[in-house]
Amino acid sequence: METLHHIVYGFGVALTPQNLAFVFLGVLIGTVIGMLPGLGPMSAIALMIPIAFTLDPASAIIMLAGVYYGAIFGGSTSSILLNAPGVAGTVATSFDGYPLARRGQAGKALSVAAVASFAGGTVGVIGLMLVAPTLSALTVSFGPAEYFALMVLGLTAVVSLSGVDLTKGLISATVGVMIALVGIDSQTATLRFTFGSSELYEGVEFLIVALGVFALAEVFVMVTRRGAPAPDATVTSLRLSRRELRTIGGPTARGSVLGFFTGVLPGAGATVASFLSYAMEKRVARDGKTFGEGNIKGVAAPESANNGAAVGSFVPLMTLGVPGSGTTAILLGALLVLGVQPGPLMLDERPEIFWGLIASMYIGNLVLLILNLPLIPLFARVLRTPQALLLPLIVVFCVVGVYGQSFGVFDLWLLVGFGLLGFLMRTNGFPAAPLILGLILGGLMERSMRQALLISSGDFTVFVTKPISATLLALAALSLLAPLVGVWRRRRARALRGAAERAHDGARPGDARTGGTAGTTEEPGAGREPREGGNG
Amino acid sequence: MTRPRIRVAALAVASASALLLTACAGTGEAAAGDGWQPDKPIEYIAPANTGGGWDTLARTSARVLEENDVINRPMRVVNKPGGGGAIGWAHVAGKEGDPHTLFVTSPPILLVPLAGESDFDHTDFTPIARLAGEPLAYLVRADSPLTTFADLVEEVRDDPGSLSVAGGSGPGSMDHVGLAGAVQAGGADPSTVRYVPFDGGGEAMTALLGGHVQAAVSGASEARALVASGDLRVLAISGDERVGTLPDTETLGEQGIDYVFEIWRGVMGAPGMTEEQVAYYEDAFAEMTELDAWKQETEKLGWVHDFAGSAEFGEFLDGQYEELSGILTDIGLKK
CATH class of the missing domain: 3.40.190.10 (Periplasmic binding protein-like II)
Incomplete structure (x- = not known):
């Protein structure tokens, strides 16, 4: 009852003409900047801060938050159309979004992304509304050991992201983890793999790698494959059939919830959330095999999760005054300058900001949906640009995006380097997704493991004696066991069937007993199985 | 809704009266007249990404300087992230004698070189002023x-x-x-x-x-x-x-x-600036730290007024360098 009262109060704040205008302005600018590859919510918010400082605190935070979730919302567009992630959180969206676009279903992919983003954002807002104050307990329950276990669970997704060849997927993931190690070691301040170059002290920026191995590599592939049939430039109807809506219902619902809770954890954020959700859906789905080839579930899962996470990240910010990411750190700074101190007391001291923000997010998500849906045919037309124009355009976007972050030429060389790496991986059948996964999770996994061991004086049992960590590790073990069991059962079934067939062919029909001795006759066949098992 | 509004009104009254006071106290320092003055926009470097402490310091001080006409040319805040500051410092170090390049700084200008992670340390730059601190x-x-x-x-x-x-x-x-x-x-x-x-x-x-x-x-x-x-x-x-x-x-x-x-915060310039150039910026920042707008913003950020001019700031840095060097040696992190 009290919550209802607060919500009504919040809408009272958010629905003033002034604040409505700022929600609109925020999400509009956010979604546009989010679409540009490389330029993420941080650049967008930094751009808007001078305007924010002239407003009253509630309007300012309403606008800046709109920029943030608007950027995550818009980031999917270039992931889908150009394979160039607009923001880090939408990298996973390109896995299925881009193949869909290549198949002439860009409109559908963009619609799915918009609907899933809306759902994720809305579920997040409802979560924020109902449970934010109690959720700070979850935030603080995650210490180093728990983060390590969560990252391990996330890394098991390599198995499902690897595609046909698990070995190559694992190699790819290992390279990703190795890239995460570059820079000043967070625990001992030792320089690792920097080769004397101070540009590498802070490590390799995630988006440079993502733009390189996805967008630039794709450009290289297209250039070298000249003469190959151009992608289907037709834009099919963007309307989703009832069946399609039902198809994405499950992934979207699960992704939204998973995303929200992941966002609540400082340090995890939208990127980790989108990968976890994608990997989970791939495993759950009956048609999981078609993930990566253009399955709309593979668009819905990460998109709902990253938007849920963007909203979830407001929980630590608003209830503890602790920023969970670079973006929320800027928001915190802006709030401080405006004279608002987020934290446990904010709910009582500045209710108009807390509840006004929540209500504005609700409106903002609706605005984003209304704003984005009609524009989809327009965006999708990008694909009709002749390749001779489109390819240089993608390169320009990547270069501007990377340069705009650091204003350093060194990063551009890195971009080219990762583009070449991605190209070589593509032409040799190494999947890029596990590399990105290893890069995202590897750094945080290593850091939390060493923090946990530092605290426990090197005692490894901390990971299994803490309940949350133990549960997560058990889930990780289970998720690796399940495919193994599947492989084993399939192998057994096939062995039995093969033996039966062979017996059937070679011997007289009807001699059923030969099947019983299949185990011995099938040995050579069994040796061939594991590779095929990897397909599943 | 009434409480915040009252607070805003109170703030406005307070700031108006404070402004009056500073107007009476300030004897027109800005019109320094005959000394050196910048003749083009100033590149004001934050050797880190947007959103961090250095970025906040750069943007806040640039805004206050410009809005109150303390400085006659625009302050262009440029982010040069990387290497915990080392990238930005290397950039400034290459601008020997350039009076139009400044950067914001704090203890890492001492700690990063001590850890062996920067080719340049505080002695490679021109100290301008220490502005604030925070424990x-x-x-x-x-x-x-x-x-x-x-x-x-x-x-x-x-x-x-x-x-x-x-x-x-x-x-x-x-x-x-x-x-x-x-x-x-x-x-x-x-x-x-x-x-x-x-x-x-x-x-x-x-x-x-x-x-x-x-x-x-x-x-x-x-x-x-x-x-x-x-x-x-x-x-x-x-x-x-x-x-x-x-x-x-x-x-x-x-x-x-x-x-x-103290997490002190200050401003330094390119190596080899002349005395007049240093004096111009020193005066400008001294005037800024007395402004009500600066006091209000830094109070919200939790920074404590702690001004020191160029010479004092330089000595302070040398002293801090020695002290920090000793502690880093004791915990085995000095390179």
Whole structure:
């Protein structure tokens, strides 16, 4: 009852003409900047801060938050159309979004992304509304050991992201983890793999790698494959059939919830959330095999999760005054300058900001949906640009995006380097997704493991004696066991069937007993199985 | 809705009257007249990404300087992130004699070179002014048995393995050095403190809240929300006097531990600037720190007024360099 009262109060704040205008302005600018590859919510918010400082605190935070979730919302567009992630959180969206676009279903992919983003954002807002104050307990329950276990669970997704060849997927993931190690070691301040170059002290920026191995590599592939049939430039109807809506219902619902809770954890954020959700859906789905080839579930899962996470990240910010990411750190700074101190007391001291923000997010998500849906045919037309124009355009976007972050030429060389790496991986059948996964999770996994061991004086049992960590590790073990069991059962079934067939062919029909001795006759066949098992 | 509005009105009245006062006090320093003046926009470098402490310092001071016409040319804030500052410093170091390049700075200009991670240190640049400072806060959970910093030192001395302290910066950086120095001054071996580095003071405090560590170090203003709510308690702050953000908290000195650590913030310029050029900027920043707009903004950020001109700032840096060098050697992180 009290919550209802607060919500009504919040809408009272958010629905003033002034604040409505700022929600609109925020999400509009956010979604546009989010679409540009490389330029993420941080650049967008930094751009808007001078305007924010002239407003009253509630309007300012309403606008800046709109920029943030608007950027995550818009980031999917270039992931889908150009394979160039607009923001880090939408990298996973390109896995299925881009193949869909290549198949002439860009409109559908963009619609799915918009609907899933809306759902994720809305579920997040409802979560924020109902449970934010109690959720700070979850935030603080995650210490180093728990983060390590969560990252391990996330890394098991390599198995499902690897595609046909698990070995190559694992190699790819290992390279990703190795890239995460570059820079000043967070625990001992030792320089690792920097080769004397101070540009590498802070490590390799995630988006440079993502733009390189996805967008630039794709450009290289297209250039070298000249003469190959151009992608289907037709834009099919963007309307989703009832069946399609039902198809994405499950992934979207699960992704939204998973995303929200992941966002609540400082340090995890939208990127980790989108990968976890994608990997989970791939495993759950009956048609999981078609993930990566253009399955709309593979668009819905990460998109709902990253938007849920963007909203979830407001929980630590608003209830503890602790920023969970670079973006929320800027928001915190802006709030401080405006004279608002987020934290446990904010709910009582500045209710108009807390509840006004929540209500504005609700409106903002609706605005984003209304704003984005009609524009989809327009965006999708990008694909009709002749390749001779489109390819240089993608390169320009990547270069501007990377340069705009650091204003350093060194990063551009890195971009080219990762583009070449991605190209070589593509032409040799190494999947890029596990590399990105290893890069995202590897750094945080290593850091939390060493923090946990530092605290426990090197005692490894901390990971299994803490309940949350133990549960997560058990889930990780289970998720690796399940495919193994599947492989084993399939192998057994096939062995039995093969033996039966062979017996059937070679011997007289009807001699059923030969099947019983299949185990011995099938040995050579069994040796061939594991590779095929990897397909599943 | 009425409460905030009243507060805004009060603020407006306060600022208006303060403005009047400064208008009377300021005897037109801006019209320096005959000395050197910049003749093109000033490149004002924050050697870090948007959103961090340096970026905030650069943008806040640039805005106050411009809006109050303290400076006659625009201040263009440029972010040069990378290498914990080293990239930005290398950039400025290459601009020998250029009077139109300044950068914002704080203890990492001493600590990063000491760790062997920058080719340039503070002696390669022209000190302009120290503007503000902020102490560290040594935090525990509200239910902790520790009540003063001396209790923490005792715990470290008696049972070196029992206490983990989280901090928001890397090993050998501000939070670590500020902790180790205080522990040493308190009479325990600083290398036995188990410092656990996190990514930012926020994450360190979250780890403390969840009971994953027994204490934490962060900037005093970062801690104020969780202290005000009663979730965390401050053992002491590292400044030489109490601060407005945590008015009830004792300093280390009050608890009998002779140690001061300040996260000072200042401005430096390219190497080889002339005396007139230094004097121009020194005056401009001196005037800025007296402005009401500056005082209001820094108060909200929790920074304490701590101005020093070029010469004093230079000596201060040399002294700090020696002191920090000693502590880093004791905890085995000096390269």
